[in-house]
Amino acid sequence: MIHGRWKSWAPVGGLLLLTGFQLWGIALVPFHPDETSLLFQSRDFEAIFRVPASLAWSADRAADAELRYRLLNAPLPKYILGLGRWLAGVDETQVSVDWNWSADWEANLGSGALPASSALRAGRLASTSLLPFAAIFIYLSGRKLGGPAVGWLAALLQGLNALVLVHGRRAMAEGTLITTICFALWTLLETGRWPWLAGIGVALALGAKHSVLALVPIGVLAVLWPAEPAQRTRRRLASLGLFLLLFLSLTLLLNPVLWSEPVSAIKEIIKIRMSLVQDQVQAQAVAEQLAIAVPLKGVDRLAVLIAHLFLAPPQFEEIGNYRAELDSSVGRYLAFPGHSLLRGPTLGGLSFGLTLVGLIFGVTTLRSGLRAGNRSVALLLLSTAALGLTLYIGIPLPYQRYYLPLVPFVCLWSAFALVSLGRQIKKLPTLRAALD
Secondary structure (H helix, E strand, C coil), X not given: CHHHHHHHHHHHHHHHHHHHHHHHHHHHCCCCHHHHHXXXXXXXXXXXXXXXHHHCCCCCCCCCHHHHHHHHCCCHHHHHHHHHHHHHCCCHHHHCCCCCXXXXXXXXXXXCCCCCHHHHHHHHHHHHCCHHHHHHHHHHHHXXXXXXXXXXXXXXXXXXXXXXXXXXXXXXXXXXXXXXXXXXXXXXXXXXXXXXXXXXXXXXXXXXXXXXXXXXHHHHHHHHCCCXXXXXXXXXXXXXXXXXXXXXXXHHXXXXXXXCCHHHHHHHHHHHHHHHHHXXXXXXXXXXXXXXXXXXXXXXXXXXXXXXXHHCCCCCCCCHHHHHHHHHHHHHHHCCHHHHCCCHHHHHHHHHHHHHHHHHHHHHHHHHCCXXXXXXXXXXXXXXXXXXXXXXXXCCCCCHHHHHHHHHHHHHHHHHHHHHHHXXXXXXXXXXXXXX
């Protein structure tokens, strides 16, 4: 009986310890000026309740900083940060100054761009508080992929992932992004039971990051490929219609910038996004000499993707404008051993190898055909490929946090590899004889 209770409560205790560690480190994370910008944008949380029409884009409206941000960035992280502020009693007037990247550190401090500790803490707490839910959903996805052991390992690997601990704790988009991607993956795997739920999951993930649009075709496929092969075509099409209805409705609801002129606003989003990328490329080229030419091309894009997912240390700043002012906080953060796990050529290389092995095991399981039992594996493989290819094609910059959407996949396939290798080792004749 005691063993049974321990087995039941140990995962809960592990999740609480992991959550405590993530929350404990909030104050240690070095500041990023984009935290000021996201908190500045979080005022949309109040605006959408007060004057929702003011958030919409229209061709005859003069562009301002707030409108430009609504076109550039997905909305859900802003609402999460705004909710966190509201719960903490931090008024929108306390985050009314944006960061000016063309000015030096002292000038930004003088203008009030550095958030008050209460505002920064509220935003970071809101973002970090989502990470336990990310652990729960990646566990559920891992369990569908290869059983409870895969789920627990994936949750642990993600919770201690160095990139999640840096970027997910900040008052920025990444905590929301990681959580919604984990939720979306679980909903895709559960389309056999609740096909409508995937419409909500994918819409929320898209609400956190525009690049997650790559998962929409996977959602359509998941709904049309039921867990029960005998399901009628009419029922599949009805499920698809409900999936698309929920996806489009929730996407529109979360994006008030589209409410007035949706088609024109989408064109403006694409235009302004491309302009930003060009500006970032130019700023990166001017800021410093890199070993790899910017914009990234061909094999360099793949090399940077692999490096940032597995090998490179946490990237605390994309452009070193304020490196001197932040160096001391970076040193304090990295002094804690748990903040750089599985990075570097040795342990990072091991993580990369396990991810590849997990993908190979996944492909191998499909050799028996795309049966219902292999459905989860196939959907995760396709999701990995779709999002990985989108990021490979769409990111011309060596910005680590842009590759964060792939971290849940890395953790899932690494966990799948470890469990699969363990099962293969148990089948070895010498080990089997020793166990007997």
